[in-house]
Amino acid sequence: MTGTKTDERGTYKPTPLFKFDSRPRRVQVIPKGTFIDCKNWNKGKIKGKRNILAYIELLDEPVVKNSILQNDVRIDGQWCKTNTNGEFQKVINDNRLFVNSNGFPNEKSYRDENSRNVHTNLWLDAGYNELGKQILDQILGKDNVFPYPKPVELVKEIIKSIDNPEAIVLDFFAGSGTTAQAVLEKNAEDDGQRQFILVTNNEGKIMEEVCYPRVEKIIKGYNFSGKITETLYEENLSFSSLKNTDGILSEVKEIEEENKRSMQFEKIIKEIDDNKIIVYGEKNVKEKREGLGNSVKYYKTAFVGKHNILDADDKDKIQLAHHAGEMLAIAENTLEQIKKNAHWQIFESRERMTAVYFREEQDQLDEFAKEVLSLKKPVTVYMFSWEEKVEIIDFEDNKNINLKTIPQPILEIYKQIYNII
Template structure:
């Protein structure tokens, strides 16, 4: 320690680092006078720190650790398909994914299958209200008698938000519904996880019009916090909902370009009358009409709004419409169309405003009613309306085949919204949803909702909705038991490889199994072929290569997952197959699980 003058530890900035360094010095230092001096200095810094005003979120993290998280130190989560719940709506190779079980386990698996692959996340977590039976922590319902309920909620949310951040692509967003019970804490938590610089908006949603039990000031709003992984990268769409829908409500064959329109009379009375605007227009009954329903030229002060050449162009391009009078024989009304995105010269307009952080035209009751239409009774008193989730998705310029994730999908509103958007806008959006099965809600409510909506359902005694399609794969989490996730023996590595084949199929979007032997397994979609080679041995490799060569001829891409205790020696040249990619298992899966367990 002689000559070392750098032993003042900046506890204020780096408390843990300072204490760790101090303890190391204490272990190696035998000069008691110097130790006493260091301890006094440390006490002085602690005293200053206690008097300093702090601005960060602090909660009791270790008062009661979450058991599900602790279990992952000795359990490796995998996914197993529930085959009798496969929903097949068409013959395509595409499928959406439902994962039933705790979302912490699901997010761990998705960190292997979909790391930096998700385009948008929407979640509706428990609000941590004073209501009993709302949410559980360590298998116990949290109520207002629990003095650590805020800490438990933050502990619960911080781990899941940390895991889900890794799933987002660099240029996309997460939307989080919340109310006043945890909004302030959640904002600080998200500032910490996603960084405050990536905060986009706190959307205020008027979720109801009034409360029957309100006293003093009636709370009728909830919030949606919006964060980006990188605030500079997301592209927002034009706000298509800014205009007056009661006025611009008519559509025609030009809607995709000109958008909706309203009608206005083509003739009018002018103070500045001019003969050039007083002329005959041919109408559908092959006669002619002058302004003010006249059948002949007359100066009564009435004219057409535009000159003859312009009206002729309007007639040829669908801007004029004729309507026969219901009250007067042989009378015709002549209207022109005022399009939202086209002026009277036929030029397309750029009319739009930014999306606002206030939503007032959608209510919780709309969501509850939507679900009631499906089941014929009220399943949920509070449920987000599909139009709300659709608005969030439409607010960003997502790719047509974007992947949407919801890992608090108890009512499946996100899934329903995605399917409706696919149908309305000819998109190819995919979804991954995760939920537990508390009170059999996944099997008896959410899964039933997707069945009904996918295939079409009767929403009253006479009407049947149109089917929304898409296939669904239903998975539950399973586990490979280990003593310590950081120390996996060879037998457990092989067990993980055999059990992880469905995880690999999800990662590659290849759900159709061709064949399986004790030594290798094959999957495919319409463009890709995937193999898993289970044995670290050359004994079966020749047979494997021959099968691979035959099956790969009809595919654009081939992928081999080779089991190995260490990095495999094979390369693409060893297989003589075009467009081949080789992956190693199970070490990349284990590496992600180990890193996640250290991080949380």
């Protein structure tokens, strides 16, 4: 979404504290000691009447050190929030003051507040496919990798409405993997433990060439080199704002002149689009983008061996059994396979393990039991059996071991693989 930023507390949108309408001007004081998120704030940046959104004038020169205001600063303007009802004091007390690069004080409104409220104008707020495309092209370092990726903020907004930091988010039409990025970013913002399951038909090799590499890069980080744009100014064109075209034009001119001095951007782009006037700054950057951490596993459905279970040779049977075991590992959320042989498999996650014995013959059972008993984490054990319930004396009364029956569909697979003839 254009205009969102992130601080330690999460993603926020700077919301203007001044409004151009018929409201009266008043002088309010931002008191010494207030926390203010700003890079550089000086009185010269805001002169009376300069802001097209409202009248605003700084009456004192602000001095900010380590984000703390060192003096009382009076501001004369059309304040949206006043202290008559304590609203402005609340902004100060909650450390929500943010001064943007043009010197205008804003309030931080955090996205995780009103967490169940999905914006009615979701697309407008989150940006369109074009923004999703920019994000994706930047990550993969190529142009036009996928025609219609959703913007990440849009999917994050939907995830937010679920209001469960441990949600499992399933996307059956994964495309370029926007859902995975949204889940990973949301987790990074609020320390969530959400997981994602993405499914695709792999049309045009989208999983191998776009989706999976994208998710890996989000997790591990990547080098970015290319153009980035930043929105410096945005104004809806309405009758009241058109009355103030001089103000709009002088605001835009000021941005251009400020950039000539600071050389922050290589190009300033001015656009009128969708009844909005927007000014972007564009620059080339080369930077390392840190990964968000976490892990991902990629499973592929495929025919094994001779495409017919009746013709399967021993090698095919073991491969099939291993794939069936992977499904149990998914169900147990222990995705890392740490051991496999012709009789059993062992998987682990950070906290737990899963052990699967998939053969009817029990000649390797002692070895298997020994291995399971040596594992250092709680283990769920799945044992092939023709009976409905299995019992293994070695595992009895062992609190670390949870013996489970194999779910029927997977049991059927094992039975077919090993006992069909």
